[in-house]
Amino acid sequence: MDSLICYLPKKVNIYEFDWLFLTQPPKRYWEETENTDQRRPEEEQGTAVQNQNKSTVKERSLKRKNGENLEKKDPFPGEAPIPHKQLQKFQRGEKYKVPAGARRRLKEAIISSEAMSELAQKQAARYDLLLPEDAGFLEGDEDEDTNTISQDDIADAVDITSGSKYFNLHLSQFGPYRLDYGRTGRHLLVGGKKGHVACIDWQSKDLMCEMNVMETVNDVKWLHTEAMFAVAQKRWLYIYDSKGLELHCVKKFNDVLRMQFLPYHFLLATASATGFLQYLDVSVGKEIAAVCTKMGRLDVMSQNPHNAVIHLGHPNGTVSLWSPNQKEPLVKMLCHRGAVRSLTVDKTGTYMVTSGLDRKLKVYDIRAFKPLHSCFLPAGASCLSLSQGGLLSAATGDIVQVYQNVLGSSPVSKPYMAHRLRGQIWGLAYCPFEDVLGIGHGEGFTSMIVPGAGEPNFDALDTNPFRSSKQRQEWEVKALLEKVQPELIGLDPGQLSKVDQASFEQRHKEQVEALGFDPLAKDKFKPKTKKKGRSSAGAIEKRKRKVAHEDQRDEIRQTVQERTERDKEQKEKSNEKKKLGNKSTLDRFRK
Amino acid sequence: AISSMGSRKRKKQNERSEASVQVSEFFVNAEGTGEKVNLSDLLGTVEKTSGASNKTKKQLRNLQSSKETLELPLNKQQTEKIQRGIAYEKTAAEVSCWRNIILQNQKAEQMVFPLNQESPGPKRVEQVVAGWKVQTPLEQEIFRLLHINSQPVDDPVLTPVEEQSLKAMSLEEAKIRRAELQKARALQSYYEAKAKREKKIKSKKYHKVQRKAKCKDFLKQFDEMVKTNPEGALEELKKMELSRMEERMSLKHQNSGKWAKSKAIMAKYDDSARKAMQEQLQMNKDLTQKIVVPSDDEHESNEEGLETIPDFVNDSEPVIDSVNPWMRGQLTHEEPEVSCVTTEDVQTAEEENEEEELVGEFERKRKLRQADEEDLIPTEEERKRAEDVVEVSDKEEEDDDDDDEEEEEEDVSEFNTLFRLMRSEKTLEGSNQTREGLNTPGQEDEEGLLNEGQIRVRNIEDLEVLGEFVDPQPIAEPSLPRTAAVEATSEPPYKKKREIDLKEVLTKEAKAVKVPFLPTVVDEEERDEQISIIKEAFAGDDVISDFIKDKSKLEAAGRPEVVDLTLPGWGEWGGVGLKPSRWKRKRFRIKTAPPPPRQDQKLPDVIISENRNASVASHQVSQLPFPFQNTAQFESSIRTPIGPTWNTQSVVKNMTKPKVITKMGAIIEPMCSGNQQGAITHANTNIKNNSTVYTWIPPATAKNIVFV
DSSP states (O other): OOOOOOOOOOOOOOOOOOOOOOOOOOOOGGGHHHHOOOOOHHHHHHHHSHHHHHHHHHHHHHHHHHGGGGGGGOOOOOOOOHHHHHHHTTTSSSOOOOOEEEEOOHHHHHHHHHHHHHHHHHHHHGGGGOOOOOOOOOOOOOOGGGOOOOHHHHHHHSOHHHHTOOEEOOOOSSSSEEEETTTTTTTTEEEEEEEEEEEEEETTTTEEEEEEEESSSEEEEOSTTTTEEEEEEEEEEEEEEETTOOEEEEEEEEEEEEEEEETTTTTEEEETTTTTEEEEEEEEEEEEEEOOOOOSSSOEEEEEETTTEEEEOOOSSEEEEEEEOSSSOOOEEEEESSSSEEEETTTSSSSSEETTTTTTTEEEEETEEEEEEEEOSSSSEEEEEEEETSSSEEEEEEEEEESTTTTTTSSSSSSSEEEEEEOOOEEEEOOOOOEEEEEEEEEEEEEEEOOSOOOOOOOOOTOOOTHHHHHHHHHHHHHHHHOOGGGSSSOGGGGSSSSSOHHHHHHHHHHHHHSSTTTTOOOOHHHHHHHHTTTTTTHHHHHHHHTHHHHHHHHHHHHHHHHHHHHHHHHHHHHHHHHHHHGGGGGGGGO | OOOGGGSOOOOOOOOOSOOOOOOTTTTTOTTTTTTEEEOOHHHHHHOOSSSSSSSHHHHHHHHHHOOOOOOOOOHHHHHHHHHHHHHHHHHHHGGGGGHHHHHHHHHHHHHHSSSSOOOOSOOOHHHHHHHHOSSSHHHHHHHHHHHHHOOOOOOTOOOOOHHHHOOOOOHHHHHHHHHHHHHHHHHHHHHHHHHHHHHHHHOOHHHHHHHHHHHHHHHHHHHHHHHHHHHHHHHHHHHHHHHHHHHSSOOTTSOOOOHHHHHHHHHHTOOOHHHHHHHHEEEEEEEEOOOOOSSSSSSHHHHHTTTTOOOOGGOOOOOOTTOOGGGTTTOOOOOOOHHHHHHHHHHHHHHHHHHHHHHHHHGGHHHHHHHHHHHHHHHHHHHHHHHHHHHHSOOOOOOOOOOOOOOOHHHHHHHHHHHHHHHHHTTHHHHHHHHHHHOOOHHHHHHHHHHHHHOOOOSSSHHHHHHHHHHHHHHHHHHHHHHHHHHHHHGGGGGOOOOOOOHHHTTOOOOOOOOOOOOSOOHHHHHHHHHHHHHHHTTTTTTHHHHHHHHHHHHHHHHHOEEOOOOSSSSSSOOOTTTOOHHHHHHHOOOOOOOOOOTTTTTTTTEOOOOHHHHHTTTSSSOOEEEEEEEEHHHHHHOOOOSSTOHHHHEEEHHTTSSSOTTTTTTOOOOOOOSSSSSEEEEEEEEEEEEEEEEETTTTOOOOOOOO
């Protein structure tokens, strides 16, 4: 096993801290005697090369003259420079230059905002220093394919903690299994087709709850914390807590086949066999939107973590993108000749990988909606999953293949890793912040070590794998306060920071649509009631007649005016023409 | 008058003293009633009195003669209006002294109230001591002692004695320094002696040589100065410019002085006199010459004129130090030395004038006739000279022959040539080539061809122009890209419709992936079976054509409909089999403008919804906020998020700091001009170094008083 080098990233909890600036106390005269003899080490090194006696004397005299000996000079004055690459990593948009001839206020506004963003960028780049971890990878010997290395070999080679991440759960009774990891990567939820649901703290192998719902389980999903999870059962959608207690049975959500949880919106998106895509706000327990896709059975689903758009795969080879705000798909793209079997989107929202019944694996750039490359898998992929590190795992029959550099421009030729399992694979999911791939299959569950899969640095304020229950509670409150409204879901997540350039009419139309009435509409004329018999029906009618068709009258008046003006102009023109026409060329000689 | 009769006191009755027409009942003298009282009546006696001054008399006389009447006072409303206006101006002026402060407060990123807060926390000893006064006799005693021993009172860092001791040198250092000083003194005395000796030399030739050497030296120095000390060089340049200005202003070297006139008379007979005059003019020319760097457009026109203008004129300066901004600007020709030389020249010239004054008087009559010729001569000479300069710069410098003593102006011109030479030598490599190219334009074109590789031929005329200079072979080459371009332009019509065939996209061959082990679950036979099953299942529905149909339907729905408003039978015959005329159809079919092209126009396998996402719109900014003039400015100003998710803590704090901070329970005094305690402080925070400057501006001074 010498041939194998396996890097597994260590996890370190990182706290943000401000730089410490130590202020020096004013120097006192009684201190200077010690300082004069003290010389800086680099100076001494330099003098050692030369003739020592002379140089030291000279140096001292020089020092005296410049008065350097009184105050120590900083060898690296100013702030530490930041590498350009690091700065670029945190750049947000182009720097805006003050246009020539700008007014004072505008100039000030632009300059201050630019200074602020530059400061933010620089500070962020500086703090990047605190993310020291690198992703590992698997490296084979010469002429040794990494995909021939078995999991047992890897587990033997690495340290015990990492080795314990490779394990099998033999659950042959209620399989095949679907699975889901919590956002922090600590908790695992498995659900067998035949009703077995269990949640485990998989690192400590601590079973949190286990039960049988005595019904078909189509999908399982953690909600925002490890305290709640949703199970899509045969008819309804159920929500349980971590002890296995049934919290809700949501009967509005029936025949759910697949689920996705949008963590920042607190939305549970479900796709049902009846072709409905529904959104449940789990923070308030309300259905946000129900979209009838009219695309038949929806059993392929994925979310784009970048903009919270739901991707659905359909039997006619198309993939459609949905937001809760529109009744029609945002985008519909034809990806395969046969049905789409599985799809997944990478965490930056740039790439989408799909596999279809035509046994092709395609990589799309979903910013431009253009295919990058495709490759042919002999058995076709039934499940796909992309890791945080960009590794793609594809389940072909009973084999899981992991591909490296799929998201590049060139197609892959061979897998990075491969692992054979006992039964048909039903669910695939990478564990966040860990080099682990969870596989749910007919014979239970397998946790597989995939070096380089996880993101080595986690944001402790967002998803902290080591958080205590207190921290979790605090995080929950903060997350709820920062909840993103479902209206903001769209293809462009930066839409909010742009100026709405729709015309007034369009906006008004939308307002009318939203309100159900026109707030700017004029009221109908209502004649005042007058006394002494002047409010008889006839009189009222007469008064109404006076203001009737006021709008039309205005219009007519306007058109008439325009017409008269036009006529006038034409007349003038014709008059001029006549004048010109009467003139002959010889007129100029006339007196 | 009657009422007064009832009073107790009775007025004394006046006796009538004069005879009059009208007699009043009150016994008052009523002479002249009904007439207006004149000033003269009242002040008639003033004229006669000797005591009154003449001035007042005059004034009174003027007053009498003037017939202007006084204007009526304005009515109340108007006066009030004027008063209000004046009051407004006054108050505006009074209040305007606060304008700066208010502006600054508005500009300030953060205001902390109450203003002028003392910083909390412990203070340095020096600060405390500064505001403390000696009171008790004990303290007085102590301080007197301290003063006597010259101990520091306010700033107890170092005593003067200690400072002195620190400044003091060690023995060896002192020795070294003394030696240095001695050496410097000796050198100085040597130099002084030398200067004295040299000053005593009377030979003019010697001085001339010296001067020349100085010039050369200066040129070298100047060149170095350009590199090392740009500011100094710039000053020198300014001096040159100044000398040029002076020259332009004065009539020196314009052959208008006495000496010149006399020379002009002599010129016909005396060759040397003519030469001297020409020298004068040349000098003027040299001094007033200004180098103009031609712009790109004028380049071609300048090339022709290059024969007369020395070469370096066209070269932009040899940029030695690209950092120096002034190096890019244009350099003038003159040196400061020139000016000093010229003053000497003038002196000598004046001497000469005196000598030849007598001669000049004789020939003054012919002066006018001579002047005409004189105008012609220098221009010719000048041209010759310019050519000379070019030649000189081409070859090495040819030394001037021995000159007459009087022609000292020559120095200047020589100096100028030297200067040019130096500069032209620097750019010789570059300029040589261009000059050659200029001499033989065809050659230059060939060089250009070699360098560029390809020539863009835009039209046939260009081609012809090329053909004149270049062999037929090069013509063929440049014509190639042209034909290619023609092909390129002609190509698009062939493939105007859909660039990508959808079927091709989907059936594109895909690379098969090698798998280490084959799945056991699905056998080969099974797979074949599966494939056949799939084929069967999807035999009916053609996925692609369905998709295309969908898309075309959407596209059609997006297109605007034509509104047909034709009414058959109006204005013409209608009925079965009769169609409304073409004109009518054209007139009454209203077409709306086509919508902007669909986003998925060039993506055959994608349908992008054109619906607007109205839900976000309610959260978006719909009107541009004040200082911004376009959306790009505003969007860029809010592009950086301020939340702690995206920023470090310090930045978030900085970004979200409140505009105004008030201290609980502290009284916020109004702004007033007098005392600093309650006065205006302005906090200006510098983001870069995170420091805050508080400014207090008393309106009276309107000058900033800054304390950090």
